[in-house]
């Protein structure tokens with residue numbers, strides 16, 4: 001996937017800008033198809049994918065997808081951006097003959113952009129710099145993107161003047177591609193193909209930290225192929241394996257209809273599920289210590305009467321408890337199917353359970369809740385930021401290259417959580433195989 005993103009996609013993106021639409025369209029469609037086939041084969045996914053998986057395979061990671069760009073979809077953005085960069089130079093040719101191929105080409109690109117959801121600025125706007133955007137919007141897009149470039153001129157012929165004569169508008173293609181991709185995602189979310197479970201999943205996958213496992217980092221061990229495939233299937237809304245799991249769980253004897261039942265099965269709860277919580281806690285404890293805080297895990301002999309860990313910061317003592325939620329488990333889908341509801345209700349449950357205990361110790365309680373897609377509850381994210389602030393105040397940021405900083409911690413948590421998710425599925429399958437074997441032995445009359 002990384003090879004495709006970094007080494008395969010840039011060259012055809014250049015062709016999209018440099019070649020006329022009529023020449024590039026067909027080969028690009030074929031390229032998209034071939035690349036998708038290769039990725040699906042490598043990830044052991046069979047085509048055709050259902051609409052939700054097909055849409056979000058090509059969506060950006062920040063929008064809940066996998067980030068495998070479909071070039072055909074962003075082609076008009078590339079063509080328009082390239083037309084805008086040469087618009088001043090080509091103006092005399094356009095004035096002599098407004099039906100030249102490059103003019104028709106940019107008109108096609110303009111029409112496709114409008115059809116793909118890009119808004120045109122009003123007829124009174126001569127230049128994109130006159131478009132007003134709020135401070136929140138500017139902040140949301142960051143320092144390297146100009147949100148005013150999401151808009152097109154009122155008519156395609158205004159391309160030479162709308163961009164203020166600038167030949168280099170670094171974020172123009174990116175901003176227009178973003179609108180096209182987000183529009184495609186929103187169209188799916190409003191369609192009959194999108195189930196309430198899809199909405200919950202996509203909302204969780206849009207959280208920044210839930211897609212971090214798709215990045216490579218020298219300090220964090222990458223997922224194995226098998227773990228990557230399961231994490232990918234989870235993010236795309238597919239079942240964990242290419243084959244169907246038994247409708248009735250042989251271990252807990254429940255018929256749930258949940259393809260990701262291994263996450264919620266009582267048979268894995270005290271095994272790999274507990275291990276995955278412990279792994280989250282140990283990463284948070286290590287990060288806290290690297291931030292200069294005192295941190296310790298509670299011994300397990302007290303069961304669940306006390307929370308998982310105690311942290312001492314300069315601002316006070318904090319008790320925490322890690323918890324994972326399967327937000328698509330039937331128990332969570334019974335009530336109102338609102339994205340983020342399962343995370344919030346688990347955090348509330350933990351507060352009710354441990355607030356009194358924390359008060360009696362003159363501490364505050366923070367639930368470290370995350371769902372199976374890797375989306376953190378807001379209190380978890382805030383606690384990690386609080387630890388990071390503590391480290392910055394102490395000037396620990398550059399002391400040691402082996403120190404766990406906040407971005408690496410988030411990546412480590414994301415990777416570890418997905419790797420453990422795959423281990424839960426595999427442990428469940430192994431236990432089912434063992435159960436079936438034992439049942440067969442019993443049937444045959446052997447003594448076990």
Ligand SMILES: [Zn+2]
Pocket residue numbers: 249250251252253254261264265266267
């Ligand atoms: Zn079960």
